[in-house]
Amino acid sequence: MGQAFRILATIVTFNPDISSLTKNLDKISRQVDAVLLFDNNSNNQEEIKNKSFAQNIKAFFNSQNQGLPINYNRAIQYGLKNGFDYLLILDQDSVFDDNFLTEYRKNISDNSICLVPLLVHSNKNYNDSYSTRTKGETESVLRSINSGMLLNLKALPVQLRFDEDLFIDCVDFDFFEKIRKLDFKVLRVNSAKLHISLGNISRIGPFFLYNYSPFRLEKQTRDRVIFLRKHPISAFSLWLFLFTIFCDTKAVLFEKKRIRKIKAIAKGFKEGLFFRMSSHQNP
Known part of the structure; x- marks a missing residue:
């Protein structure tokens, strides 16, 4: 690779579009030393x-x-066991620019435990409304999303792992909250752009709808309740609570499959409220 450090990438898939996945795997495999693919019992x-x-x-x-x-924790263990220096986490449908890894490599240092990208939403209208304001080539941030995260494995404390009590949502928020409590720095590389998709975005009047499936809404609600139980007192938790109510209200008022989605949200709330959390996941 022409570099003094080795990068391992990982992608977790569930019912992926095969054509898009193939393109992403081909692209990333040529830019890192190894790729781990974990498929979660996809229909295909x-x-x-x-x-x-x-x-x-x-x-x-x-x-x-x-x-x-x-699966993220498995990738961390694999990377540590096999002498990799960094772990790059990607989603199955996220698309990165050709210079993505080049820009990351320019900014790798021991001062940051984690590099994150500048997120660009694939839906132009949504991105125009919620685009990220940047200050300079790089800047310290408190949180981002899973996809695009580059973890410094050599600097990763043993207690800093992804919370396996969670399923899909808030996995990133919880991880960055742990990073913050351990006083590590997260550096966003604004020249490393990652193009992401949030559900199947549509618009009704001034509102954006995510149109998640009932299954995703159930797991989303479950995970957010667990996150709020773990981190009840913070400005971000208050924002997440209000944002969840706002999004769930839009889903049951304007999206299709309303009855199924109401049942899914209620089920997820019950699951999250009564879930018995693992003590070792809350350092």
Whole structure:
């Protein structure tokens, strides 16, 4: 790779678009030393198994949907065991610019435990309304999302892992909250752009709708309740609480499958409220 450090990338998939996944894997496999693919029992898992991957891609196929954090932690352990210096986490549908890794490599240092990208929403109207304001080439930030995160494995404390009590939502928020409490720095590289998709965005009047499936809404609600139980007193928790109420209200008023979504939100709230959290996940 022509660098003094080795980068491992990981992608967790669930019912991915095969064409997009293939393009992303081909692109990232040429820019990092190795890639770990974890498939969470996708409906098209057999099709993924039959794909020909680059030699530096290693695929694992779960027999059930295990969510994100357990697989992220497996990637961390694999990276530490096999001498990698950094772990790059990507989503199955996130698209990065050609210079993405080049810009990251320019800013790698021991001063930051984590690099994160500048997020660009694939929906132009949404991005125009909620684009990120930047200050300079890089800047310290408190949080980002899972996708695009570059973790410094050599500097990662043993207690800093992804919370396996969570499933898919708030996995990133919880991880960055742990980073903050340990007084580590997170550096956003504004020249490293990651293009992301949030659900299937549509618009009604002044409101953006995410149009998540009932299953996703259930897990989203569950995870947010667990997160709020873990971190009840903060400005961000208050914002997340109000934002969740706002989004759920939009979903049940304006989106399709309203009855199913109401039931999913109620089920997720109950699951999160009565979930028995693991003590070792709350350092």
